[in-house]
Amino acid sequence: MKSSDIPGFFAKAEDLNLDDYILLDYYFECVGDPKEASAHLCSEQSTAQWKRVDVDEDFRDEFGAKVLQLEIKDKLNDISYPVQHNAKGDVYACYAKIAHPHRNFGAKLPNLISAVCGEGTFFTPGIPIIKLLDIHFPQSFLAEFEGPKFGISGIREILQVHDRPIFFGVIKPNIGLSPEPFSKIGYQSWLGGLDIAKDDEMLGDMEWSPVSERSKLLGAARKKAESETGRPKIYLANITDEVDRLIELHDTVVKNGANALLVNATPVGLSAARMLRKHTQVPIIAHFPFIASFSRMERYGVHSRVFTKFQRLAGFDSIIMPGFGKRMMTPESEVKANVEACLEEMGNIKPVLPVPGGSDWAGTLKLVYEKVGSIDFGFVPGRGIFGHPMGPAAGAKSINQAWQAISKNIAIEEYAKTHPELQTAIDVFGKN
Amino acid sequence: MKSSDIPGFFAKAEDLNLDDYILLDYYFECVGDPKEASAHLCSEQSTAQWKRVDVDEDFRDEFGAKVLQLEIKDKLNDISYPVQHNAKGDVYACYAKIAHPHRNFGAKLPNLISAVCGEGTFFTPGIPIIKLLDIHFPQSFLAEFEGPKFGISGIREILQVHDRPIFFGVIKPNIGLSPEPFSKIGYQSWLGGLDIAKDDEMLGDMEWSPVSERSKLLGAARKKAESETGRPKIYLANITDEVDRLIELHDTVVKNGANALLVNATPVGLSAARMLRKHTQVPIIAHFPFIASFSRMERYGVHSRVFTKFQRLAGFDSIIMPGFGKRMMTPESEVKANVEACLEEMGNIKPVLPVPGGSDWAGTLKLVYEKVGSIDFGFVPGRGIFGHPMGPAAGAKSINQAWQAISKNIAIEEYAKTHPELQTAIDVFGKN
Numbered sequence: 001m002k003s004s005d006i007p008g009f010f011a012k013a014e015d016l017n018l019d020d021y022i023l024l025d026y027y028f029e030c031v032g033d034p035k036e037a038s039a040h041l042c043s044e045q046s047t048a049q050w051k052r053v054d055v056d057e058d059f060r061d062e063f064g065a066k067v068l069q070l071e072i073k074d075k076l077n078d079i080s081y082p083v084q085h086n087a088k089g090d091v092y093a094c095y096a097k098i099a100h101p102h103r104n105f106g107a108k109l110p111n112l113i114s115a116v117c118g119e120g121t122f123f124t125p126g127i128p129i130i131k132l133l134d135i136h137f138p139q140s141f142l143a144e145f146e147g148p149k150f151g152i153s154g155i156r157e158i159l160q161v162h163d164r165p166i167f168f169g170v171i172k173p174n175i176g177l178s179p180e181p182f183s184k185i186g187y188q189s190w191l192g193g194l195d196i197a198k199d200d201e202m203l204g205d206m207e208w209s210p211v212s213e214r215s216k217l218l219g220a221a222r223k224k225a226e227s228e229t230g231r232p233k234i235y236l237a238n239i240t241d242e243v244d245r246l247i248e249l250h251d252t253v254v255k256n257g258a259n260a261l262l263v264n265a266t267p268v269g270l271s272a273a274r275m276l277r278k279h280t281q282v283p284i285i286a287h288f289p290f291i292a293s294f295s296r297m298e299r300y301g302v303h304s305r306v307f308t309k310f311q312r313l314a315g316f317d318s319i320i321m322p323g324f325g326k327r328m329m330t331p332e333s334e335v336k337a338n339v340e341a342c343l344e345e346m347g348n349i350k351p352v353l354p355v356p357g358g359s360d361w362a363g364t365l366k367l368v369y370e371k372v373g374s375i376d377f378g379f380v381p382g383r384g385i386f387g388h389p390m391g392p393a394a395g396a397k398s399i400n401q402a403w404q405a406i407s408k409n410i411a412i413e414e415y416a417k418t419h420p421e422l423q424t425a426i427d428v429f430g431k432n
Numbered sequence: 433m434k435s436s437d438i439p440g441f442f443a444k445a446e447d448l449n450l451d452d453y454i455l456l457d458y459y460f461e462c463v464g465d466p467k468e469a470s471a472h473l474c475s476e477q478s479t480a481q482w483k484r485v486d487v488d489e490d491f492r493d494e495f496g497a498k499v500l501q502l503e504i505k506d507k508l509n510d511i512s513y514p515v516q517h518n519a520k521g522d523v524y525a526c527y528a529k530i531a532h533p534h535r536n537f538g539a540k541l542p543n544l545i546s547a548v549c550g551e552g553t554f555f556t557p558g559i560p561i562i563k564l565l566d567i568h569f570p571q572s573f574l575a576e577f578e579g580p581k582f583g584i585s586g587i588r589e590i591l592q593v594h595d596r597p598i599f600f601g602v603i604k605p606n607i608g609l610s611p612e613p614f615s616k617i618g619y620q621s622w623l624g625g626l627d628i629a630k631d632d633e634m635l636g637d638m639e640w641s642p643v644s645e646r647s648k649l650l651g652a653a654r655k656k657a658e659s660e661t662g663r664p665k666i667y668l669a670n671i672t673d674e675v676d677r678l679i680e681l682h683d684t685v686v687k688n689g690a691n692a693l694l695v696n697a698t699p700v701g702l703s704a705a706r707m708l709r710k711h712t713q714v715p716i717i718a719h720f721p722f723i724a725s726f727s728r729m730e731r732y733g734v735h736s737r738v739f740t741k742f743q744r745l746a747g748f749d750s751i752i753m754p755g756f757g758k759r760m761m762t763p764e765s766e767v768k769a770n771v772e773a774c775l776e777e778m779g780n781i782k783p784v785l786p787v788p789g790g791s792d793w794a795g796t797l798k799l800v801y802e803k804v805g806s807i808d809f810g811f812v813p814g815r816g817i818f819g820h821p822m823g824p825a826a827g828a829k830s831i832n833q834a835w836q837a838i839s840k841n842i843a844i845e846e847y848a849k850t851h852p853e854l855q856t857a858i859d860v861f862g863k864n
Contacts, residue, residue, distance in 0.1 A: 046634075049604040049815055052613070053823065059608030081513060081729055086758035103639065104607055108674050111636045113699040118721030119633065122728070123754065123790065128761055172481040175536055176491030181484070201551065202478075204543045207535065242540050243675055243703040244710070267545040269701020271675040278676070289550030293733045294725040296554070297513055301725045301733075322555065326518035329560055358555065383481055391485065 001040060008050070008058065009039040011066035011099065021099035023068070023136040024116055027299060028094055029079045029129040031087035037126040038067045038096045045120025046104055065100040080299045083128040095133075107144030109271045109314060117302050132302045135309055142313075142347035146274070150283040150317040151350030152343075152376055158259065158283070159195050159232050164407075165365075165375050167195045167399050168236070168355060169392075170382035174200030179209050183217035185392050189385055190225035190233045192396030192421075196378070197222075199238035201264055201287040201320075205249065211237060212252050219257015236285060238262040243272040247279050254281055263316075266290040266307065270314040277315030285355075286316040296329065304334060308341040312349050318378060323356030324371050325364065332371065339372055355380050361429040362402035362422055363412060383429075390424055398425040433472060440482070440490065441471040443498035443531065453531035455500070455568040456548055459731060460526055461511045461561035463519035469558040470499045470528045477552025478536055495536055501529040512731045515560040527565075539576030541703045541746060549734050564734045567741055574745075574779035578706070582715040582749040583782030584775075584808055590691065590715070591627050591664050596839075597797075597807050599627045599831050600668070600787060601824075602814035606632030611641050615649035617824050621817055622657035622665045624828030624853075628810070629654075631670035633696055633719040633752075637681065643669060644684050651689015668717060670694040675704040679711055686713055695748075698722040698739070702746040709747030717787075718748040728761065736766060740773040744781050750810060755788030756803050757796065764803065771804055787812050793861040794834035794844065794854055801838060815861075822856055830857040 030037035042065035043050075050059040074093040105111035117132055124130070148154070156162050171186050186197040197218070205211040218235040226233050237258035239249040246268070250261060263273055265286040276284060295304040304321070311319050321338045322328035328335075335356050342354035354377050356368060361384025368379060381399065388395030401422040405415035416423040462469035474497035475482075482491040506525040537543035549564055556562070580586070588594050603618050618629040629650070637643040650667040658665050669690035671681040678700070682693060695705055697718035708716060726733040736753070743751050753770050754760040760767075767788050774786035786809050788800060793816025800811060813831065820827030833854040837847035848855040 047605060047607040048632075049606060049819060050608065052605060052609070052617070053819060053821060059605055063608035083728060083761055084758070084763050085761045104634065105636065106638060108636065110672050110674065110696055110699040110701075111634075114633060114672060114696045114721040117725055118696070118699070119719075119724075122724035123760060125759055173479060173484060173491060174481060175479040176482065176495035177484070185484070201546060202536065202543075204537065204540065206538060240542050240546060242542065242706060243701065244707040264542055264546045264550070267542040267550070267703075269542075269675060269704055271699075272701055272704055274674060275676040287551075289546040290726075292551075292554035293549055294722075296515060297729060297732060300729060326516070327557055328555060329515055329517045331516050387481060387485060389485060 001036060001043065006036055006039040008060040009042040009064055009066055011068060013068050016099060018099070019138040019140045020101050020103065021138065022102050022141060024098045024100060024132060025134040026096045026098065027131045027133055028096065028127045029076065029299070030092055030094060030127050031085070032089040032126050034070060034072050034092045034094050037124065038070050038094070041096065041120070041124045041127060042066060042098060044124045045115055045118065046100060063101060063104055065098050067096055068099050069097040071095045079129045081129060081297070085128040087126045087128070102141050107141055109274060109310065113310070129300055131300050132306055134303060135306050139347050142349055145313050145349060146277055146315050147312065147349035148315050148317045148352050149277060149280060152353045155283050155317060155353055159234065161195060163375065164403055165369065166353060166378040167193070167396070168198055168378050168380035169194045169196070169385040169396060170198055170200050170380060172200070172382050172386035174203055177209070179214040179217050182209065182214065183221045185386060186218050186235065187221035187225055189392040189396045190222065191229060192393030193400040194385065194396040196234040196236050196260065198236035199262055201238060201240070201262065201289060203238050204240050211239060211249060212256065215253035215256035215258040222257055234260045236260040236262050240264040240268055243269065246272060246276050250276060250280060258282070260285055262287055264289045265311050265314070265316065270310050273314040273316060283317035284315065285318040285320065286311045287320045288322060292322065305337040305341045308338045312342070312346060312352055316352060318353035318355055320355040320357055320380060323358045323360070324368060325358045325360070328358035336371065339377065343376060353378050360384050362398040362425040363430050365399065365402045366406050366412070369406060384425065388425060389428055390421060394421040394424065397421040433468060433475065438468055438471040440492040441474040441496055441498055443500060445500050448531055450531070451570045451572045452533055452535065453570065454534050454573060456530045456532060456564060457566040458528045458530060459563045459565055460528065460559045461508065461731070462524055462526060462558045463517070463560070464521040464558050466502060466504050466524045466526050469556065470502050470526070472558060473528065473552070473556045474498060474530060476556045477547055477550065478532060495533060497530050497532040499528055500531050503527045511561045513561060513729070517560040519558045519560070534573050539573055541706060541742065545742070561732055563732050564738055566735060567738050571779050574781055577745045577781060578709055578747050579744065579781035580747050580749040580784050581709060581712060584785045587715055587749060587785055591666065593627060595807065596835055597801065598785060598810040599625070599828070600630055600810050600812035601626045601628070601817040601828060602630055602632050602812060604632070604814050604818035606635055611646040611649050614641065614646065615653045617818060618650050618667065619653035619657055621824040621828045622654065623661060624825030625832040626817065626828040628666040628668050628692065630668035631694055633670060633672070633694065633721060635670050636672050643671060643681060644688065647685035647688035647690040654689055666692045668692045668694050672696040672700055675701065678704060678708050682708060682712060690714070692717055694719055696721045697743050697746070697748065702742050705746040705748060715749035716747065717750040717752065718743045719752045720754060724754065737769040737773045740770045744774070744778060744784055748784060750785035750787055752787040752789055752812060755790045755792070756800060757790045757792070760790035768803065771809065775808060785810050792816050794830040794857040795862050797831065797834045798838050798844070816857065820857060821860055822853060826853040826856065829853040
């Protein structure tokens, strides 16, 4: 790039119609001039060759991504992680805000992802290290997405639960158990007070547990539990499968009594999820496999909140995400950013239920509640319910008892003295 | 995990029916005992709770992933990249080969990805740093995939090119040019000797360039170029779009004369690509957006060759990948591993055409040819053809001239003396 080419990739926000642009927050480490590197970053992700060889024209004004802000944060001795590259020179750690015209890709998730996390972002000359930290969409772009059909309010309406978090539980053993005993375990957890009994994200439509059979048994068990407890319940069936089976599986399991669907969002593909959203009669809930592979490094890849926003665009009603437990190896600020990305105003796109999870049990509920800062979240133990020595009903009871203690502002250890299920949970799970 | 639980996640290869297992090669850095960490790695990705609380049973034999080999490579002072985690103790750098029973997920790409790159892999207690390096499939698993419909031999058959690499070119300007001038540029490149003129991976079905209109013009231009040159040509149309439009777009653009389809594999989703494969009448070619986000770190994420293999399973006939140029920031060994993953024997899955690309022009052809080590590759310049000062026909000619020089074992500088298109390419692109 010639130095005279660089200004064509810079603009002032006030000179643009921002409704035509998505905004991208990048951290990057460049070798050499940050201004030139950020111009390259724009060029590579938009109109890399902005004119024909023999024609006097310039596509940058209409189609070029543009640097709105560039902040040189630090001068480094070397890039933060070793990467094969040939640029030589001083290394600068930078933040850039880039405006990318959405006419370049349209309101289509695969094209959006290609534009902002694609070759342009990761193969910019002079930028070996880069992380897409955040993304912001204008109204005109959001308006073209359907967004969640149910969202938080829809899920609360189904369950008739308005004054506390939603209690999920992952039925365990997750892999290997046939539908009949599996459904018994789910049934018991509902009797104990669970709202949503769910398939593990690894449990799909398996030969040893066909989801048609599983959903029939769980659907019937759910209805039985509803009539016995007088409370609405949800069986969350995992229909993660090849894309061309999603609609058929939706129809089968919903007919059988599943009243929410689990989909591993990134492995199935966000666009396939959007297709399912257009068809679904019940809430669809995202699980997080694969996202850590590109989001865990502090300074490289894509921040997980970007994918939380993509999942809202795709139309998920709730998003299961790595939670606060240290076991989940996710900084608290990142979990909070993801919770916020579920709840914040986003034009016509409904707020969705964040479910920060990982090794939870009755004793971790208070911490999650405090960190989320509201009752608008799902709580999703596995072993904390289904590994409870007194059985899954007692496991579910222990969660409800923990919530009662929190509501009454009583320490759970105190409350446990008169609530044996909670006491046993503390004895067994409280030791780690 | 109790120490008595660990042996249940170890096995000897000779004691297993390996046709029931996929094999996974992992690098990881664990804090504490590597044996326990690798047992956790197996547990987390398969049957994390392998029995009901009140039943004497053990699902590990049938459903557990199992460590076949564990090699402690090094003791480190700290993990290679900072990660939030709570494990304390000595840090070991390890390689592990794990056998994962495919009955846990079946011959379904989203479920396979969830199993091997999911929560289990990236959220194993004691393993903050991990990279899935390679994956190997048994015959029984491969047999359930359709694989590529055309593969290398099918693409060569269409083009009637059997004795040299396949010459692709990315029509530029990539973004912003309307269909009519865009088609003229493609037409000229075919006249100059290009085999495949392609849409950029960022150029989808846009308001300012509807793919239906573009494919009509390019389809007609292709046929004109074929009759004028007497050679078959391919117009590679980018139909990257929402999943529920892929089949419709296939039908439209193929009817209009596109005779191969470009799909951004990871953004669209591998399973959606497999759906398209079942329907397609023409070769489908993968582009690589997003893959670098999880594959660039040497010791974290997923090696790109794993995704090359996934793309073969999905049924792509050719895979465009980051190539040898330093600009692509990819180690030579990684590019070679990806080329190899396209070409190596893989049961019933046909070999596919590798297209290692990035800032190529006539002068880089020899290097790519030597590094690939055979003629079975595609060569894909952009500016090296469409930024050639004498125009796209001359740009395409310069590539063919470079190949003639290589075949005749003449240095291109020498050959250029009597071939002005090549000489101009050297003058303009040979300076970097």
